[in-house]
Amino acid sequence: MQNQSEVVKRPRVVIVGAGFGGLACAQALGNTAIEVVVIDRRNHNLFQPLLYQVATAALSPADISEPIRRTLGRYHNIRVVMGEVVAVHPATGCVELKDGEEIAYDRLVLATGSDYNYFGHEEWRKHAPGLKSIHEARDIRQRLLLAFEKAERCEDEEEKRRLLTTVVIGGGPTGVEMAGAISELGRFMIGRDFRTLKEDQLHVLLIEAGPRILATFPEDLSQYASDYLSRIGVAIRVNTPVEDVTAEGVQIGGTLLPASCMVWGAGVKASPAATWLQVEAGPGGRLPVAADLSVKGAAGVYALGDTAFTRGEDGQPLPALAQVAKQQGKFLGMALAANLLLGEAPPAFRFQNRGNTAVIGRNAAIFDFGSWQLKGRLAWMLWAIVHVYLLVNFEKRLLVSVQWIWRYATRQRGARLIDET
Amino acid sequence: MQNQSEVVKRPRVVIVGAGFGGLACAQALGNTAIEVVVIDRRNHNLFQPLLYQVATAALSPADISEPIRRTLGRYHNIRVVMGEVVAVHPATGCVELKDGEEIAYDRLVLATGSDYNYFGHEEWRKHAPGLKSIHEARDIRQRLLLAFEKAERCEDEEEKRRLLTTVVIGGGPTGVEMAGAISELGRFMIGRDFRTLKEDQLHVLLIEAGPRILATFPEDLSQYASDYLSRIGVAIRVNTPVEDVTAEGVQIGGTLLPASCMVWGAGVKASPAATWLQVEAGPGGRLPVAADLSVKGAAGVYALGDTAFTRGEDGQPLPALAQVAKQQGKFLGMALAANLLLGEAPPAFRFQNRGNTAVIGRNAAIFDFGSWQLKGRLAWMLWAIVHVYLLVNFEKRLLVSVQWIWRYATRQRGARLIDET
Incomplete structure (x- = not known):
């Protein structure tokens, strides 16, 4: 048996990114005889499925983020490094950090996630932020709340209309969640907190x-979502590509729609892992991988989650979802341990669909389990229970539950903070 | 009887600042026949006594801040304006906002609070922020956590020592609370989360x-605090004025003490209300006021809390404390209502000392009630109960209680977030 306190040559796995996939991989390798280094730009793991609730003032950032060191602190073979990877050198087997430090690996796992895709219009980002980090969620929350404050004091009717217009670009789950939550928040605040605003001005x-x-869901569920959104005051325009985004609003169909708050949720692209490796990227910038998640053309390098391009048993590309990343992370951690410690040949990854969900508003969500579906209040309750359960530990579960129950009873939003002017 | 829905000439009270004093004044004027306008730069009221817990990652900003609109929304005669006052014109009876808007008043209440006093060295502020806003608390939290992350990866012993050195400047209640909390947080994180750091390096x-x-407390309580702080690893240097503050550290006694994180808590000065009025300020920039809190030399203008210079029955200046501001706010609101609606002559303000407290660490606080004192674990429990009770509403009380009980049991700090790199 190896004595862990001695300096012995243990195989080293380096994991870049501590999202759902990276953390699951690290945990599967926890307390083994493998040395594990987890590198992330941030010090915390973010529970992205609830980030829209931070953006709409229902939760605090700390409710859905957890220090990576705290999650991995119990594993004595795992070291956490807060740093930014700028390059990977497969020839010498090391990753390079921004500050010049090089960290050698025997196996490298790239779990760097994805970023919003502005389809070549990076200048749109500053007007219409996406929803990937706490910083962006806080930015959107600030824009929303400030627009209401300005509208309350605005005497120009046209400008008031612009201030009270929010445009969410992209009708995927994030866009639907944001549009529903913004409409509910806005109507609640106008009814309770503001003196000069009327509900029909929102x-x-x-x-x-x-x-x-919700194109990835069956048609009747997406119809249900459409109907529900219309009922809570969200106007939906399909077949409407965005032509331009400026500080003044969004251009569609050749005319400018004046708006003060714009949110981007239209498609993601993988982080620059392909660039680091100088290999050719697949669709959406994702790395093409073999059945064991090894990157083609880069020995000892693996990719998973949003970073990898993988297909399900039906031959369809697997979506960029938390459950895919988590399953692949756990699979890869176990496969690497078996391979490095026992010499076992790597198995092939198989995805198990746990169901696809989106929340639309208070009392409304949809679930698609493939063979059966669920919608409405029951789906919403299931959604809430599942998401509390998926939170990282008991403390977060307790805090989020308490706030949700409180909010459900009172409709109040606790985190309506404009940080600084 | 006046019909409130008609446009009648109702007296208007404008309150600048929605801190403890301003809010108490507005609430005392709530649902009366007086028109009230509350102006604040921020959209939220901040419970400053617990701000040090945000800076040391124990609470989230939203746990101790509440939208002003939510607190005052129930009073139909109160309008909230988010804006920055830049001037007061007593001759025409209006305040001027940064965006040019002028708001007329019959009576003006200045409750603008205080800022940290750098005693003419404003350039020190960026290196050693004070603890007055959420922005600053988050900034300090970020500096602390980042210093630990850097130290974990640092191989230069001298730089590591600098990174793990925190200097708190000013031994008042805020300085004592910060020093105690930083020491406890640091020792906990080193023991649990970091691999290369040792406790004696902090x-x-x-x-x-x-x-x-703690010079405002009796000598034996301040001795108790000194002893307790030493026991939890805080080194105290009295009779030590700071000579310079730079990015590299603090200069005392002619030599530079290298430090990565510096916090300022050395004295406050009133906000620029005296400058707005162009009257001569009293000690600490505070406005001299008569017994009814009216500002000398500015008809219809009142000041309270940290903005006003007032004396207790013993002739001593009243301290810049929340309880003073709250009592003066409530007193002034009632006096103004009686005067404007019933023509009653303004009474004189009398301060009732509710006791002075400071928290030193887990299980240690001090109370000074004048005739009797309390220290130790019992004082700490009383401190916790009083502070939960003083929070603005049931939701905050519940959330903070849950987190404190959880933290007391596990010693974990929930909000260890470094927002963005």
């Missing part, structure tokens, strides 16, 4: 380039 | 220019 638009929202 | 210094810390 405009929330959800814009989708394709023929229907 | 240095927390509390520097005080005067002969003892």
Whole structure:
């Protein structure tokens, strides 16, 4: 048996990114005889499925983020490094950090996630932020709340209309969640907190380039979502590609739609892992991988989650979802341990679909389990229970539950903070 | 009887600042026949006594801040304006906002609070922020956590020592609370989360220019605090004025003490209300007021809390404490209502000392009630109960209680977030 306190040559796995996939991989390798180094730009893991609730003032950032060191602190073979990877050198087997430090690996796992895709219009980002980090969620929350404050004091009717118009671009789950939550928050605040604003002055638009929202769901669920959103005051425009985004609003169909708050949720692209490796990327910038998740053309390098391009048993590409990343992370951690410690040949990854969900508003969500579906209040309750359960530890579960129950009873939003002017 | 829905000439009270004093004044005027306008730069009221817990990752900003609109929304005669006052014109009876808007008043209440006093060295502020806003608390939290992350990867012993050195400047209640909390947080994180750091590498210094810390408390309580802080690893240097503050550290006694994180808690000064009025300010920039809190030399203008210079029955200046501001706010609101609606002559304000407290660490606090004192674990429990009770509503009380009980049991700090790199 190896004595862990001695300096012995143990195989080293380096994991870049501590999202759902990276953490699951690290945990599967925890307390083994493998040395594990987890590198992330941030010090915390973010529970992205609830980030829209931070952006709409229902939760605090700390409710859905957990220090990576705390999650991995119990594993004595795991070291956490807060740093930014700028290059990978497969020839010498090391990753290079921004500050010049090089960290050698025997196996490298790239779990760097994805970023919003502005389809070549990076200048749109500053007007219409996406929802990937706490910083962006806080930015959107600030824009929303400030627009209401300005509208309350605005005497120009046209400008008031612009201030009270929010456009969400992209009708996927994030766009639907944001549009529903913004409409509910806005109507609640106008009814309770503001003196000069009327409910019918609030405009929330959800814009989708394709023929229907929630295109990855069955058609009747997406119809249900459309109907529900209309009922809570969200105007939906499908078949409407965005032509331009400026500080003044969004251009669609050749005309400018004036808006003060714009949110981007239209498609993701993989982080620059392909660039680091100088290999050719697959669709969406994702790395093509073999059945064991090894990157083609880079020995000892693996990719998973949003970083990898993988297919399900039906031959369809696997979506960029937390459950895919988590399953692949756990699979890869176990496969690497078996391979490095016992010499076992790597198995092939098989995805198990746990169901796809989106929340639309208070009392409304949809679930698609493939063979059966669920929608409405029951789906919403299931959604809430599942998401509390998926949180990282008991403390977060308790805090989020308490706030949700409180909010459900009172409709109040606790985190309506404009940080600084 | 007046019909409130008609446009009648109702007297208007404008309150600048929605801190403890301003809010108490507005609430005392709530649902009366007086028109009230509350102006604040921020959209939220901040419970400053617990701000040090945000800076040391124990609570989230939203746990201790509440939208002003939510607190005052129930009063139909109160309008909230988010804006920054830049001037007061007593001759025409209006306040001027940064965006040019002028708001007329019949009576004006200045409750603008205080800022940290850098005694003419404003350039020190960026290196050693004070603890007055959420922004600053988050900034300090970020500096602390980042220093630990850097130290974990640092191989230069001298730089590592600098990274793990925190200096708190000023031995008042805020300085003592910060030093104690930083030492406890640091020791906990080193024990649990970091691999290369040792507990004896952490240095927390509390520097005080005067002969003892907590100078406003009786000597035996301040001795108790000194002893307790030493026991939890805070080094205290009294009679030590700070000579310079740079990015590299703090200069005392002619030599530079290298430090990565510096916090300022050395004295406050009133906000620029005296400048707005162009009257001569009293000590600490505070406005001299008569017994009814009216500002001398500015008809219809009142000041309270940290903005006003007032004396207790013993002739001593009243301290810049929440309880003073709250009592003066409530007193002034009632006096203005009686005067404007019933023509009653303004009474004189009398301060009732509710006791002075400071928390030193887990299980240690001090209370000074004048005739009797309390210290130790019992004082700490009383401190916790009082502070939960003083929070603005049931939701905050519940959330903070849950987190404190959880933290007391596990010693974990929930909000260890470094927002963005």
